[in-house]
Amino acid sequence: DDQKAGLDLFYGKADCSSCHSGQLLSDQKFHALMLPHFGPGKTRQWDPIVRDVGRMGASDRLEDAYKFRTPALRNVALTAPYGHNGAYADLEAMVRHHLNPRAAFEAWSADHAVLPEVPWLAKADFLAFQDTRERERLSARADIDTIALTDREVTQVVAFLDALTGTESIKGHLGIPESVPSGLEVPK
Ligand code: HEC
Incomplete structure (x- = not known):
């Protein structure tokens, strides 16, 4: 019963299917969800700081800043951690992020990330996340609406x-x- 109610929410009130659509539950398009950023990302050589700019890193178009392809959701319960960088260790936290990205971003801290112990990397990993201007840029690009769901x-x-x-x-x-x-080449 819960699974069916969840299906109705996914395709209805929770509006997940506006992006997670089709057989794979992905529109294969790119959206900026304001996931907390950490790690080296795909920093380009002329970037002054380590940044995780998403599709813009490949396209060089400003309108692609911080956008990532909607992931397919089949077998998603088996593929933690979640988000392109593994910002959330479990599905519930990832879903809650979608419902209110700004609040989730503000509440996020480095201990949500499941990382191996590498002390000499740890300091640099969160520099961009702590950078006020980078946080503002990321926040300005978010393109997902907030949605109110009950805990149930x-x-x-x-x-x-x-x-x-x-x-x-x-x-x-x-x-x-x-x-x-996606139409991308399949390595064989
Ligand atoms: C505006 C488009 C959009 C909407 C609406 C949306 N998603 Fe997403 N979803 C994405 C994108 C894009 C990502 C990847 C974000 C990233 O990694 O930076 C994602 C990631 C996820 C992930 C993590 C998958 C993984 O393998 O890491 C889950 C789970 C998920 N979404 C479920 C949902 C649910 C449930 C809803 C409805 C409450 C929803 N999404 C609504 C675009 C969307």
Whole structure:
């Protein structure tokens, strides 16, 4: 019952399907969700600081700043941590981030990231996250609306995500596909 209620929310009130659409639950497009940034990202050689600018790093178009491709959600319960950089250790936290990105960003701290102990990297990992101007730039680009769900509804959405776990695909027997929905080249 919870899984079904979660499905209705996903395709209805919670509006997840405006981006997570189609068979893979991805529109294959790029959106800026204001995920807390850390680590080296894909910093370009002329960037003055370590930055995680998303698609802009590849396209060099300002309108792509901090946008990342909507990930497919099949088997998502098995692939923690979440977000392009693993900012959230569990599904519920990742879902809650979507509902109010700014509040989640403000509440986030480095201990949410599941990182190996590497003391000499740890200091640089969070420099951009602490940088006021970089935080403002990231925040100015967020393009997702806030949505109010009750705790019960969040649990139901997570139950729906859990229900996207396959029985065959997780055994890894499907092989390398001929093509992928993004149209990117498949390395063989
Ligand atoms: C505006 C488009 C958009 C909407 C609406 C949206 N998402 Fe997302 N979602 C994304 C993008 C983009 C990412 C990746 C963000 C990143 O890594 O920076 C993502 C990431 C995720 C992830 C993490 C997947 C992984 O493998 O790391 C989950 C889970 C998820 N979304 C579930 C949801 C749910 C549930 C909803 C509805 C409450 C929702 N999304 C609404 C665009 C969207």
